[in-house]
Structure formats: C-alpha cells, structure tokens
Amino acid sequence: MEIWTVANQKGGVGKTTTAITLAGLLAEQGRRVLLVDMDPHGSLSAYFGHNPDQQSLSSYTLFEQRESLNPNLVLSTCKPTDLDSVRVIPASMALATLERQAIGRDGMGLVIGKALAMISSNIDVAIIDSPPLLGVLLVNAIAACEKLVIPVQTEYLALKGLERMLHTLEMMARSRKSRLQPVILPTMFDRRTQASVSSLRQLRNQYGDQVFPGKIPVDTRFRDASKMGRFPHRMNPVGHGVTDYRQFLKWFAGSAPLEQVS
Known part of the structure; x- marks a missing residue:
C-alpha cells in the first residue's frame, strides 16, 4: 500500500479535485483506492453524496476509537463511490473539535497512519484530502504519507500559501524519520491571463525540479463532474483537465523516490 497526501494551507487551490481525479485514474489502471477525507468541511465526502453532518462512521471515528482500532x-x-474499486472514508463535522481534544494527549498525530496500516492488504493506494489549516488533522495527513502533492493555483496569493506549507514541512521534518520532498502541482492555469503565466514562471524558477513540468488548466468540466458526483475521467476522458492529470499521474508515479532520508 502507498499513502499519498494532497495538502496546502491555502484553500481553493484544487486539493479535492486533485485527490478525486487521481483516485479515478488509478482505478482506471486497476488499482484499489481509498480516499480519506480529513477536512471538517467534507467537500470530498459531499462529492459522493456522503453528508458530513450525518456520518455515524467517519474519519472522526478513527480518532474517537483510537485506543481500540482494529481492521x-x-x-x-x-463507504462506496460510483466506482467499485474506489472507496471513501468520509469526514464528519466533529473533526473540527479535535484540536481541543488533542491538547495534552499523546499519539494524536499518528492515528490515521496506524488505521491505514491495519487495512493495507485491502487497498493499493490511499489518498488523503487534508484541511487547509495547520493542526492535528494536517499533521496526521502528512505523518501518514509517503508521497505529498501540493496543488498550487497559479496566482500570487497561492504562491504565498505555498511558502507557509513548505515552512510547515520543515517544522515537521524534525519528528519524521525521513524528510518528505513534496511535488508541486500547478493548478487552475489560465494562459489568457498574465497573472497566471507569470505565477507559473515564478513557481518553476523558484522551485525547479519539485514542480510538475506540465500544469492543470482551468476546466469547467470538473465543476460538471462535481454536480453529478462522478469521477471526472468518466464524464470526459479526453478533456483537457483529465488529460493533464493523467500526464501528472504518469510523471508522479514514475518519478524518482520522493523521500530523502535525513
């Protein structure tokens, strides 16, 4: 089993779209995929019709029952999605209470990693969709993963959010046995705007080989797929956005190891 995390401390950069699209494309390759929604807002859960206000069993359950976790x-x-080979652990609004609960309690940052390890024989790839805030949920998502994707919208404020995210990774590196080398995925690129073009150029100049050589364009078909609750590749398998995500997956899965031992 591989564990991938999609994270950024800025919202609205395409994290959930990235997690869902990659999951669908992995399923297309015959992989068994588990999506894990760690965001109290539950956008990924709602995408598949699982209301985060109504979940009796959710990612929050894993924290609530952390002392008695079992496979x-x-x-x-x-929970199911519209693909047999992709399942989702939905979010619950109760996740928002975890920061208060975590105060003074040991092991709260490793719950998700331990839970996923218990079902490693049932899945090939787990993809964690994380919240855009530094706290116990984001710590869990990063601590559990082996590969980290940081979607970055090609606009100035998103570049500032990337700086905060990389600073967080530096802080967390002290508690990991190995250092994560994240992959930066430029998203929502609009070649018609100078702001998007110059932001992409700045990303490449500043972060070099960490940045995916391509980019994910603005594509309204992602919104259409969201309204239908279907994986984007099933709505339009040859659309520009899906095609570029397919190229990213090929590059990401075939790239050099992303973990560098400290």
Missing part, C-alpha cells in the same frame, strides 16, 4: 472498525468507515 474491522477501520473497514466499517469505508
């Missing part, structure tokens, strides 16, 4: 409990939180 059956973890599997009971997995």
Whole structure:
C-alpha cells in the first residue's frame, strides 16, 4: 500500500479535485483506492453524496476509537463511490473539535497512519484530502504519507500559501524519520491571463525540479463532474483537465523516490 497526501494551507487551490481525479485514474489502471477525507468541511465526502453532518462512521471515528482500532472498525468507515474499486472514508463535522481534544494527549498525530496500516492488504493506494489549516488533522495527513502533492493555483496569493506549507514541512521534518520532498502541482492555469503565466514562471524558477513540468488548466468540466458526483475521467476522458492529470499521474508515479532520508 502507498499513502499519498494532497495538502496546502491555502484553500481553493484544487486539493479535492486533485485527490478525486487521481483516485479515478488509478482505478482506471486497476488499482484499489481509498480516499480519506480529513477536512471538517467534507467537500470530498459531499462529492459522493456522503453528508458530513450525518456520518455515524467517519474519519472522526478513527480518532474517537483510537485506543481500540482494529481492521474491522477501520473497514466499517469505508463507504462506496460510483466506482467499485474506489472507496471513501468520509469526514464528519466533529473533526473540527479535535484540536481541543488533542491538547495534552499523546499519539494524536499518528492515528490515521496506524488505521491505514491495519487495512493495507485491502487497498493499493490511499489518498488523503487534508484541511487547509495547520493542526492535528494536517499533521496526521502528512505523518501518514509517503508521497505529498501540493496543488498550487497559479496566482500570487497561492504562491504565498505555498511558502507557509513548505515552512510547515520543515517544522515537521524534525519528528519524521525521513524528510518528505513534496511535488508541486500547478493548478487552475489560465494562459489568457498574465497573472497566471507569470505565477507559473515564478513557481518553476523558484522551485525547479519539485514542480510538475506540465500544469492543470482551468476546466469547467470538473465543476460538471462535481454536480453529478462522478469521477471526472468518466464524464470526459479526453478533456483537457483529465488529460493533464493523467500526464501528472504518469510523471508522479514514475518519478524518482520522493523521500530523502535525513
């Protein structure tokens, strides 16, 4: 099993779209995929019709029952999507209370990693969609993963958000046995605007080989797929956005190891 995390401390940069699209494309390759929604807002969960206000079993359950975690409990939180080979652990609004609960409690930053390890024989790739705030949820998402994707909208404020995210990774590197080398994925690129073009150029100049050589364009078909609750590649398999995500997946999966031992 591989664990990938999609993270950025700025919202609205395409994290959920990235997680869902990659999951669908992995399923297209015959992989068994588990999406894990760690955002209390539950956008990924709602995408598949799982209302975060109404979940009795969710990613919050894993924290609530952390002392008695077992494979059956973890599997009971997995819900279906419209693809048989992709399941989702939905979010619950109760996730928003975890910061208060985590104060003074050991091991709260490793819950998701331990839970996923218990069902590693049931899945090939787990993809964690994380919240845009530094806290116990983002810490769990980063601590659990082996590969990290940071979607960055090609506009100035998103570049500032990337700086905060990379600073967070530097802080967390002290508690990991190995250092994560993230991959930066330029998203929402609009070649018609100078702001988008110059932001992409700045990304490449500043971060070099960490940046995916391509980019994900603005594509309204992602919005259409969201309204239907379907994976984007099933709505339009040859659309510009899906085609570029397919290229990213090929590059990401085939790139050099992303973990550099400290």
